[in-house]
Amino acid sequence: MEKEPVRMQLKATSAAGESLIAKVMGTVKHRIAARRLTPGARLPSIRSFALAMKVSKSTVVEAYERLQAEGVIRSRPGSGFFVAAPLAPLTLAEIGPRVDRAVDPLWISRQALEPGEGVLRPGCGWLPPHWMPEEGLRRALRGIARGAAATLVDYGAPLGLLPLRQLLTRRVAQHGIEASPDQILLTESGTQAIDLLCRFLLKPAGESHMRNRHGTSKGLFSMRFRSVRHSIPRNRPYAKALLKPGDAVLVDDPCYFNFHALLRAHQARIFGVPYTPSGPDIGRFAEALAEHKPRLYITNSALHNPTGAMLSPLVGHRLLKLAEQAGLTIIEDDIFADFEETPAPRLAAFDGLERVVHIGSFSKTLSAAVRCGFIVAPRDWVEALTDLKIATCFGAAGFSSELVLTLLKNGSYRKHMETVRQRLAGAMAKTAQRLARIGVTPWIEPHAGMFLWCRLPDGIDAARLARQALARGIVLAPGNVFSHAQTASGFLRFNVAQSEDERLFRELAALTAAA
Numbered sequence: 035m036e037k038e039p040v041r042m043q044l045k046a047t048s049a050a051g052e053s054l055i056a057k058v059m060g061t062v063k064h065r066i067a068a069r070r071l072t073p074g075a076r077l078p079s080i081r082s083f084a085l086a087m088k089v090s091k092s093t094v095v096e097a098y099e100r101l102q103a104e105g106v107i108r109s110r111p112g113s114g115f116f117v118a119a120p121l122a123p124l125t126l127a128e129i130g131p132r133v134d135r136a137v138d139p140l141w142i143s144r145q146a147l148e149p150g151e152g153v154l155r156p157g158c159g160w161l162p163p164h165w166m167p168e169e170g171l172r173r174a175l176r177g178i179a180r181g182a183a184a185t186l187v188d189y190g191a192p193l194g195l196l197p198l199r200q201l202l203t204r205r206v207a208q209h210g211i212e213a214s215p216d217q218i219l220l221t222e223s224g225t226q227a228i229d230l231l232c233r234f235l236l237k238p239a240g241e242s243h244m245r246n247r248h249g250t251s252k253g254l255f256s257m258r259f260r261s262v263r264h265s266i267p268r269n270r271p272y273a274k275a276l277l278k279p280g281d282a283v284l285v286d287d288p289c290y291f292n293f294h295a296l297l298r299a300h301q302a303r304i305f306g307v308p309y310t311p312s313g314p315d316i317g318r319f320a321e322a323l324a325e326h327k328p329r330l331y332i333t334n335s336a337l338h339n340p341t342g343a344m345l346s347p348l349v350g351h352r353l354l355k356l357a358e359q360a361g362l363t364i365i366e367d368d369i370f371a372d373f374e375e376t377p378a379p380r381l382a383a384f385d386g387l388e389r390v391v392h393i394g395s396f397s398k399t400l401s402a403a404v405r406c407g408f409i410v411a412p413r414d415w416v417e418a419l420t421d422l423k424i425a426t427c428f429g430a431a432g433f434s435s436e437l438v439l440t441l442l443k444n445g446s447y448r449k450h451m452e453t454v455r456q457r458l459a460g461a462m463a464k465t466a467q468r469l470a471r472i473g474v475t476p477w478i479e480p481h482a483g484m485f486l487w488c489r490l491p492d493g494i495d496a497a498r499l500a501r502q503a504l505a506r507g508i509v510l511a512p513g514n515v516f517s518h519a520q521t522a523s524g525f526l527r528f529n530v531a532q533s534e535d536e537r538l539f540r541e542l543a544a545l546t547a548a549a
Contacts (some may be wrong), residue, residue: 057087058087058097059100072117074116076116077117079114080094080098098115140291141515142291143292145157146158153507154507154509155508155509156508156529157510157511158511159339159485160398161398161454161531166450167400167441170446171404173446174437174440178436185433186433190220190429190432191432193216193219195220198220199220199408200215202408206410209380211392217413218409219416219419219423220430223407224367224393224397227408227409230419230426231365231391231393232297232300233422234415234422235363280302282305283329283332284319284322285305285518286307286308286334287517287518287519288309288517289333289334305328306517312343312344313343313346313353314333329362329363330364331365332364333364335379335380335381336368337378337482340516341485342478342480342481342483342487343478344378346379350379350381354385354389362389364381365391369394369397369398369407373455373458374481374482382410387412388412391410391415393410396438400450457531458483458531461530461531461533462484466486468533471539472543473546474489474490474542474546484530485529486527486530487525488525491546492524494549499545502545506541508538513526513527
């Protein structure tokens with residue numbers, strides 16, 4: 035095979051300030067992607083490449099080492115370095131988010147998570163990076179780095195870090211939820227918590243008929259999991275919640291769009307109940323129970339996503355009475371708890387964890403990169419959930435747990451959240467005023483949190499507006515991705531913390547005027 039010519043130039047598009055090592059790596063990767071270097075092709079020698087790119091030999095050595103670690107190239111002792119990476123499929127499509135994709139429950143996340151310089155994200159569900167406690171995180175990281183090596187390199191305990199679980203018992207007690215540390219299971223996130231619960235509740239199709247390759251019944255874990263799950267006393271409300279694919283599950287309408295995606299992944303039939311400023315419409319909730327016979331209901335009971343509404347005590351008590359009569363289990367998603375100024379009622383507190391499972395997370399308040407959530411459940415659920423957690427992700431996120439624990443204990447988190455709540459209150463008022471000037475009106479005035487659920491001027495379709503805005507570098511959250519009944523085509527959800535740029539309102543004014 036011919037040697038690749040020595041004259042390899044830096045990509046013209048290399049970003050200013052990019053390290054020399056990154057530039058060398060980028061050049062090699064670019065030539066592989068462009069088919070100028072193919073699998074098996076020999077790279078220039080370290081000396082010749084350094085001369086051609088006008089960098090030191092040590093820079094090329096480090097770049098080659100990193101490329102080898104990534105699996106892009108490989109070394110042959112005595113022969114040099116060769117391309118190892120398989121070719122990516124050749125495509126003429128534009129690299130970037132798919133604007134033409136159907137506006138479905140994952141559309142917002144896909145667009146908001148795509149990197150893009152200058153892209154505004156008022157439709158996303160998290161705080162901007164500059165709102166996060168960066169310095170506190172760095173200090174905590176330095177402290178952990180000086181601590182026990184096991185935190186950096188080992189798996190965590192199955193239930194999760196005990197000191198953090200002990201602290202969480204005190205935190206949930208502030209909302210009236212009484213639980214011991216052995217009733218708390220740490221997870222990677224709030225999303226993983228819901229997924230584990232859905233896996234636990236939704237019995238796989240054909241479970242009793244599955245066989246392994248030897249023709250015998252399923253393996254040790256499966257038998258262990260079934261035995262633990264089936265050992266739940268039949269008089270416990272949770273025992274009645276075990277579902278199979280095709281069973282009915284209730285959600286709010288509108289609700290967090292990822293509830294839809296998770297439930298569909300578990301083959302549940304979804305039914306929505308209209309949400310009011312004080313909680314689910316109790317009359318419609320009772321009708322849904324009678325008609326669909328659901329066993330499970332997933333909701334936010336504090337700061338509701340996307341509406342920002344808060345559950346009233348009266349609605350909460352009526353809801354639980356209906357749930358008891360129907361044998362309904364409730365998953366209470368409480369990941370926005372720390373955004374509250376005045377705590378709303380918790381269903382788990384009213385219920386005493388009889389038929390309500392409570393979940394939380396620090397991803398929205400502390401760092402999206404620090405994956406740490408938790409489940410609060412009765413003891414007779416926690417053992418089976420722990421087995422399921424081990425089977426699906428094996429270890430606990432010990433490093434993230436230590437980081438969260440450090441920030442909770444040293445007061446950094448408390449001070450951070452006091453600042454965040456003040457900033458959100460100001461951003462909420464300012465965003466509502468700006469939107470009102472262009473005819474976009476809030477459904478309610480939330481008491482706290484980051485979301486405004488807003489009605490567009492008559493005749494404007496939110497999904498169409500979102501597509502047009504995306505072409506202008508703005509990610510919006512159209513209403514029907516939150517609505518199972520598809521009755522929110524005239525609504526948008528705004529994250530007020532991500533709505534500080536005046537460009538957003540100029541573009542919205544132009545788009546709504548042209549609609």
